[in-house]
Each structure stands twice: as structure tokens, then as C-alpha cells.
Amino acid sequence: MSIAMPAPNQDVIARGPQIVAALQAVLPADAVIHDPQETRAYECDALTAYRCPPLAVVLPRTTAQVAAIMRLCNDMGVPVVPRGAGTSLAGGALPTADCVILGTMRLRDVLEIDTDNRFIRVQSGITNLAVSAELESHGFFYAPDPSSQLACTIAGNIAMNSGGAHCLKYGVTTNNLMGATVVLSTGEIVEMGGPEAGPDGLDMLGLFCGSEGQLGVVTEAILRILPRPEGARPVLIGFGDAEVAGECVANIIRSGVIPVAIEYMDEPCLRAVESFAKAGYPTCNAVLIVEVEGSADEIADQIARIREIADALNPVEFRESRNADEAAKIWKGRKSAFGAMGKLGDYICLDGTVPVGQLPYTLRRIGELSREHGLEVANVFHAGDGNMHPLILFNANQPGDLARAEAFGNDILRLCVEVGGCLTGEHGVGIEKRDLMSTQYAPDDLAIQMEIKDLFDPQWLLNAAKVFPLQASAAHRGRAAE
Ligand SMILES: Cc1cc2nc3c(=O)[nH]c(=O)nc-3n(C[C@H](O)[C@H](O)[C@H](O)COP(=O)(O)OP(=O)(O)OC[C@H]3O[C@@H](n4cnc5c(N)ncnc54)[C@H](O)[C@@H]3O)c2cc1C
Incomplete structure (x- = not known):
């Protein structure tokens, strides 16, 4: 383990029984967990190399209960770690031994759907996918679509300013968040933003979105919703050269065509995906999936322009989907890419972002760094906005291998900053990139x-x-x- 955590406050740990009793006095019996067998379920998030059972876990159902917890912890000097579904890849929801985990997953009601004014108001523990499922019968959807959307919560999305494959066109969480109810560390309840177009005053919502649970606990959110597009169609483009695929992404963006998504997979990733998902991808060094949407004419026009750009770079294959089955087949491999890599062994998933024009150079340097560190890396990422997800393979049972993988990862993240990008596109800083913040x-x-x-x-x-x-x-x- 190479990421240090500070020593827990022993005074707080010693007062554990008193703290639990105080929490039980303000919450329903089933909302306080302190049995070490049960708190273990909360000892880590998706950065599983780092674990620490918390002092206690509280699972409130209302904003008022969250406020009571925050007031009490503030008065008793108890650290609080807010938690949604615990899918953070950056260790954002990792507990400390002296903390109370404040889980918002029981706050999951839909409070209002207003299609005239295009918003949905929800409690923040609802999952991302449940929001779009609620909107389907109204002909609307919520655009940010993290690959973890089946599990991750809107609270976690707001805290991490999450994105997804379809954020190239619609933006990430901050671009789709209209308002939030937040409980401050003192227990004060604050409303930020709102459904009206441009609320007056300082942009507090902008400050809170992406603040990683540092400033308050989000309990409700007002989200912008969009009418479902008439149609959408992905194309698959295979290249013999990984850097040329990066060049194709830059050329598409430069041309002014705005696809909904441009996803990239390199050869190590394609190999893993093919043996796992049998998606029928071509044998080549890089594949792009480019999805466009609109009316039938708009789709045909955009695909024609993308074909022209790709043809100039001699692709191995340009495959258009002609129906829903073919579209699903194109996406199948990409959607199972993380699972496929997991079959190969342990990996850490990075999240650096670079200017799109720097993709070819960055990919080449990542290859060189992989050889220098002696560790394999697979690249699968949201290429349209330069948000890279190098997956570094290592063996967790091999002493020292995790530290080597982390050192390699840090070199990649420094490279992202060097070429004008940043440490995180969507996964957040958490503990993973905490000590690299002074690079940026x-x-x-x-x-x-x-x-x-x-x-x-x-x-x-x-x-x-x-x-x-x-x-x-x-x-x-x-x-x-x-
Ligand atoms: C397989 C996989 C794929 C993923 N794909 C994507 C992707 O495509 N795009 C993407 O952006 N991310 C992705 N992620 C990362 C992760 O899913 C996101 O960061 C997600 O937003 C976390 O949501 P959560 O509910 O799990 O939050 P948690 O992991 O529980 O918490 C994340 C952070 O939010 C804070 N937090 C939680 N609830 C609150 C609250 N109520 N108030 C204030 N702060 C709070 C926590 O303290 C923590 O810092 C992926 C993760 C996995 C495992």
C-alpha cells in the first residue's frame, strides 16, 4: 500500500459507544449500524486495495435526519464520510477508523417530474439509471451516463461531477444539474440553484458539484432532462495503427461534427473484450465507436462526414449499424470492457484527461512508459473529450506489484498534466490522486x-x-x- 492515511483520532474511537448511543437517539433503530461484522460491508469502495472499517454507519431516509446526524457529529467532533453506492474508483468513499459513514442510498424517492420546464427533482440516493428509467414513459432522459449507472447514485455523481460515454454532446453532471439541497457540517439545510434559468447570486451549485463530499451532504437534486432523440446510430472504425485512431478522433472534433459519443479501445483491450464478449470486432490495433443521433437525414449526413474523415486515414474497417441489433453488437464489447479486463487480472483504472489533439502523442508515451515499468496497459476511454482510462494490469498477490502499478499510474497522470490536461476527467481525486494535486x-x-x-x-x-x-x-x- 503506497497511499498513506493519517492515524485515526483515538479519542473519537474511545468515545465510540457514546457516539453510537447519541446517533441511536436521533435515528430509527434500523438506521444505525455498529456491529463490526456489518460495518465491514462499508470498508472500501471500488478502489478495493484500500480498506478500513468505519466506527459506525448511518442510513437516513430524510434530509431532516441527515441534518440531525451532521449536527450531532459536529458537536461531538466526529468525522463523517458521505457515501452513495461506493462505486468510486478513486477511494472517495473510503472510511477512516474514527468516522461515521453517512450512506444516502435510502434517500431514493422521485419528488417531481416537470416535462414542461424540463426537470426532475429526486432524493440524491436514487441510482443514475433509475432516473432515466423513470423518465422513459415521458419520452425524456437524463444525459450523464456513467458506465456504473446501474449502481451509482446521483449524490455520488454530483460529488464527483461524473460523466459517461454520452457526455461529449451533453456535458457532464455540472452541465445538467439545476439545483440541490445540501446539509452543511453544522446541520444547516441550504437550497442551491433551482429550476429557473439562471438564479441570482454566486454560483454555489457550481462550487458544490465536484466537491467530493468536502463541503456538505447533498440530499436532493434538480436535474435537467432532455427529450429522447428521434434516433441514434453507432459506427465502428478499426485502425491498424493506434495513433492514427487518435488522429481520427482529433479530425472528427476539428470538423465540427458533434457525435454523442466517441469511444476508443486499443489492441490489448480488444483482445480481452473479444475473448470475453465475442462482439465480433475486427483484429486490429484500435477501434473507435462513434455514435451520432438526430433524424434519419441528420444521422445519414453525419455518418457520411465521419466516413470521409476516416477514409482519409485508411481504416481497416468502417462498419455502420443498420438496425438496433447491429447497434447493440457494436456497443456490446465496449460495455463489457471493464469486466473483460477484470478476467485478465487485477487492474487500476486511471482517469487523466488530455486535449484531444494530444491523444496520439499521449498514447505513444503511455506505450513507452508501459515498457519502462514492465507492466501491461490497456486503453479504453471516452476519446471525444480526451478523457483517458488506461487500465494498468498487475498481480495483487505479488508483493510490491500494486506499488509498481501506482508508480506507473502516477507517471501517466503527470504526463496528462504536462500535455495541458488534468488529473481527473470524471472519477475525482479521492485518495488516489490526492498527493498529485500539487502537480496540477x-x-x-x-x-x-x-x-x-x-x-x-x-x-x-x-x-x-x-x-x-x-x-x-x-x-x-x-x-x-x-
Ligand atoms: C465499473 C465502473 C465504471 C465506472 N464508470 C464511470 C463512468 O463512466 N463515469 C464516471 O464518471 N464514473 C464512473 N465510475 C466511478 C463512479 O461510479 C462514479 O464516481 C460515481 O459517481 C460514484 O457514485 P456513488 O454513488 O457510487 O458514490 P460513492 O462511491 O459512494 O462516493 C463517491 C464520492 O461522493 C461522495 N458522496 C457520496 N454521496 C454524497 C452525498 N450525498 N453528498 C456529498 N458527497 C457525497 C463520497 O464521499 C465520495 O467522495 C465507474 C465505477 C465503476 C466501478
Whole structure:
């Protein structure tokens, strides 16, 4: 394990029974879990290499209950880690031994659907997929579609500013979030934004979206909804050269065509996917899946333009889907890519983002770094917005292999920043990229971010030890206490 966590507060741990009793006094009996056998279920998120059972878990059903928990933890000086479904790949929901996990998964009601004004109001623990399922009969959908959408919650999506394959055209969570109800560390309930076009005042919603549980607990959300498009069609383009595929992505974006999605898979990924999902992909070094949508004429026009761009780069294959079955077949391999890689062994999934024009160079450098570190890497990612997901394969049973994989991952993330990109496109910082934040931000920039946390969470009880480099945050809090 190479990512350090601070020592837990022993005073809080010693007061465990008292803290649990106080929580039981303000919540229904089934909403407080403290049996170590049961709290183990919450000991990690999807960054499973890091685990730590929490002091207790609380599962409120209402905003008022969340407010009561926050007030109590604030008064008793107890750290709180908000949690949705625990699918964070960055360790964002990892507990500490002295913390209360505040799970919002029981807050899952749909409160209002307004198709005239195009919004849905939900409790934040509803899953992403359940939102679009609710909207289907109304002819609407919610655009951000993380691959984890069956499990992940809207709260987690807001905290991580999540994206997905279809965010190239519609934007990520922040572009589709209209309002939120947030409980602050003191238990105060605050409404941000709203269904009206442009609320006055500072953009608090923009500040909270992507704040990774550092500033407050989201309990309700107002989400922008969109009418379902008339039709959508993916094409598959195979290339003999991985860098040329990257060039094709840059050329499509430069041309002004805006597909809904451009997904990229390289040869190691294609090999894994073919033996796992038998999707019938061509044998080549890279495949792009480009999906366009609109009326039949709009779709035909966009596909013709994409074909022209691809043909100039001599693709191995250009496959158009002509019906729903063929479309599903094209997507099948991409959708099972993470599962297919999991069959090959342990992996860590990175999330750096680069300017689209830098994709060919970045892919070449990742290949070189893979040889230098002696570890295999597969690339599968949202290429249209340069959001890369290199999957680094390693053997968790081999001592030292995880640390080697993490060192390789850090080199890739530094490369992303070097070429003008950033550490995270959608998975967030969590613990995974926490200590790399100073690669991207100057000390003054980080200090401003920490001062904002001071304002909302003066005791640093909310999801501390995430996002900000440990040394920098310790020094900052030391100075603030002087
Ligand atoms: C197989 C797989 C595929 C994935 N694909 C994608 C993808 O395509 N796009 C993408 O963006 N992500 C993806 N992810 C990452 C993950 O699903 C997202 O980050 C998701 O938004 C996390 O939601 P969650 O409900 O699981 O949140 P959790 O993992 O429980 O928490 C994530 C963060 O949100 C905070 N948080 C949770 N609830 C609240 C709340 N109520 N208030 C304030 N903060 C809160 C937590 O403290 C933590 O920091 C993938 C993960 C997996 C395992």
C-alpha cells in the first residue's frame, strides 16, 4: 500500500459507544449500524486495495435526519464520510477508523417530474439509471451516463461531477444539474440553484458539484432532462495503427461534427473484450465507436462526414449499424470492457484527461512508459473529450506489484498534466490522486481551495484525508490554528 492515511483520532474511537448511543437517539433503530461484522460491508469502495472499517454507519431516509446526524457529529467532533453506492474508483468513499459513514442510498424517492420546464427533482440516493428509467414513459432522459449507472447514485455523481460515454454532446453532471439541497457540517439545510434559468447570486451549485463530499451532504437534486432523440446510430472504425485512431478522433472534433459519443479501445483491450464478449470486432490495433443521433437525414449526413474523415486515414474497417441489433453488437464489447479486463487480472483504472489533439502523442508515451515499468496497459476511454482510462494490469498477490502499478499510474497522470490536461476527467481525486494535486495546482491555488473548505467545514470533519495532499492540508490546518 503506497497511499498513506493519517492515524485515526483515538479519542473519537474511545468515545465510540457514546457516539453510537447519541446517533441511536436521533435515528430509527434500523438506521444505525455498529456491529463490526456489518460495518465491514462499508470498508472500501471500488478502489478495493484500500480498506478500513468505519466506527459506525448511518442510513437516513430524510434530509431532516441527515441534518440531525451532521449536527450531532459536529458537536461531538466526529468525522463523517458521505457515501452513495461506493462505486468510486478513486477511494472517495473510503472510511477512516474514527468516522461515521453517512450512506444516502435510502434517500431514493422521485419528488417531481416537470416535462414542461424540463426537470426532475429526486432524493440524491436514487441510482443514475433509475432516473432515466423513470423518465422513459415521458419520452425524456437524463444525459450523464456513467458506465456504473446501474449502481451509482446521483449524490455520488454530483460529488464527483461524473460523466459517461454520452457526455461529449451533453456535458457532464455540472452541465445538467439545476439545483440541490445540501446539509452543511453544522446541520444547516441550504437550497442551491433551482429550476429557473439562471438564479441570482454566486454560483454555489457550481462550487458544490465536484466537491467530493468536502463541503456538505447533498440530499436532493434538480436535474435537467432532455427529450429522447428521434434516433441514434453507432459506427465502428478499426485502425491498424493506434495513433492514427487518435488522429481520427482529433479530425472528427476539428470538423465540427458533434457525435454523442466517441469511444476508443486499443489492441490489448480488444483482445480481452473479444475473448470475453465475442462482439465480433475486427483484429486490429484500435477501434473507435462513434455514435451520432438526430433524424434519419441528420444521422445519414453525419455518418457520411465521419466516413470521409476516416477514409482519409485508411481504416481497416468502417462498419455502420443498420438496425438496433447491429447497434447493440457494436456497443456490446465496449460495455463489457471493464469486466473483460477484470478476467485478465487485477487492474487500476486511471482517469487523466488530455486535449484531444494530444491523444496520439499521449498514447505513444503511455506505450513507452508501459515498457519502462514492465507492466501491461490497456486503453479504453471516452476519446471525444480526451478523457483517458488506461487500465494498468498487475498481480495483487505479488508483493510490491500494486506499488509498481501506482508508480506507473502516477507517471501517466503527470504526463496528462504536462500535455495541458488534468488529473481527473470524471472519477475525482479521492485518495488516489490526492498527493498529485500539487502537480496540477500551485501552492496558492491549493490554499484557496482549502480556505473554501475551512469556511464550510471549519473542523475538517467532512471526508478529510481526501482531495488535498496530506502534507499541504496538515500545514494549512496548522497555520489556521495558530
Ligand atoms: C465499473 C465502473 C465504471 C465506472 N464508470 C464511470 C463512468 O463512466 N463515469 C464516471 O464518471 N464514473 C464512473 N465510475 C466511478 C463512479 O461510479 C462514479 O464516481 C460515481 O459517481 C460514484 O457514485 P456513488 O454513488 O457510487 O458514490 P460513492 O462511491 O459512494 O462516493 C463517491 C464520492 O461522493 C461522495 N458522496 C457520496 N454521496 C454524497 C452525498 N450525498 N453528498 C456529498 N458527497 C457525497 C463520497 O464521499 C465520495 O467522495 C465507474 C465505477 C465503476 C466501478
